[in-house]
Amino acid sequence: MPLKKSSAFSATRLAADTFLVKETDDIYSENPHIYVKLVPLVNTILLIDTGCGGKSNEDVEITSLREFLETYEVEVNDGKALNSGGFMKYVVVTTHCHYDHILAIEQFQGSLILASSHSPSFLSKANIAEHSLCNSLGIKTPSYDPTLVPHNFSIHSPDHDKTLLDVQILHTPGHTPDEIALYDTTNNLLYVGDTLYEDAPIIFPKEGSIVVWLASMDFLISFVQSIPNGQVLLNAGHCTVNKPALDMLQSAKGFIVDVVEGKEKVVKRTMKRGEGTVEYRQMGGRFSLICPEKLVLDARKSL
Known part of the structure; x- marks a missing residue:
């Protein structure tokens, strides 16, 4: 039996039809999460973000995300590739345009690609190189032409009479103007992109806004609370x-409010993209923050 090829990616199962594909040891130290929902009844694979393009520190054989999805035998998928042979059509959703979420997106040219319509100019061809952070890294900006969709947009299959996939897109600007969340009603899974996470700094670029982020957090908290008997898990x-969504949302919001109110102290100052940048770490907690100091000061004035 031939040995399985080495890969920049690995896959674990989150639900019966849903997988986390993790890109580990990438050259940018991002270790991004890529989420995959299989809907074979309508010949569709939903892909949430595309990661860092397989740019690994390791000498691996599979560096293409698409090759991994279509050829790599995944143990937790009965030893089959997630999209064996590439027979299912892709619907790709970008939670936002930062490089570590879009660097493999050109591999899916010709597929339906969805992004937020909240701020079309932010995603324009004139601005994407700067806003994706590709300019600041000195790397090529991927070329793609997303379909910009409104708040509460329901995702459908590319064909099969455009059958709904039971996943809706929610506008949650703050981290960036184009940030979105997705809610899978079948599995009670909430995907929040880079709006928040534990165990690594929540990072705002200079284009972000803590004031807007807090409003989006209030929306997400209310959204989760409105789901009947919903034990919603956050990714x-x-x-x-797969952490309890309500606890994650309320706890992260509480930390940022403490930062704005001056209850958390700056632990480090640097310059980033020409901006004075500050870092906060929750004492004994799971959250931390890196952002331009201006965003914190603006939030103090507003709140």
Whole structure:
């Protein structure tokens, strides 16, 4: 029996039809989460983010996300590839445009690609190189043409009479203007991109807003509370997988409010993209924050 190829990716199961594909040891130290929902009845595979493009520190044979999805035998999927032979059509959703979520997106050209319509200029071809952070890293910006969709948009299959996939897109700006969350009504799974996560700093770029983020957090908290008998689990773009959503949302919001109110102290100052940047770490807690100091000061004035 031939040995299985080495890969920049690994897969674990989150629900009967849903998998976490993790890109580990990438050259950017992002270790991004990529989520995959299989809907074979309508010949569709839903892909949430595409990671860092397989740019690994290790000498691995599979560096293409698409090759991994279509050829790599996943033990927790009965030893079969997630999209064996590439027969299912892709619907790709970007939680936001930062490089570590879009660097493999060109592999899915010709597929339906969805992004937030909240701030079309933020995702324009004139601005994407800067806003994706590709400019600051000196790397090529992927070329893609997303379909911008509204708040509460229900995702459908590319064909099969556009059957709904039981996943809705929610506008949750703050981390970036184009940040979205997705809610899978079948599995009670909430995907929040980089809005929050544990065990690594929540990072705001200079284009972000803590004031707007707090409003989005209030929306998400109310959204989760409105789900009848909903034991909703939260999945983030990094670190956090299948954690109780309400606790995560309320706890992360509480930490950021403490930062704005001055209850948390700055532990480090740096310069980043021409901005004075501050870092906070929750004493004995699970949350930390890195952002331009201006965002904290703006939030103090507003709140």
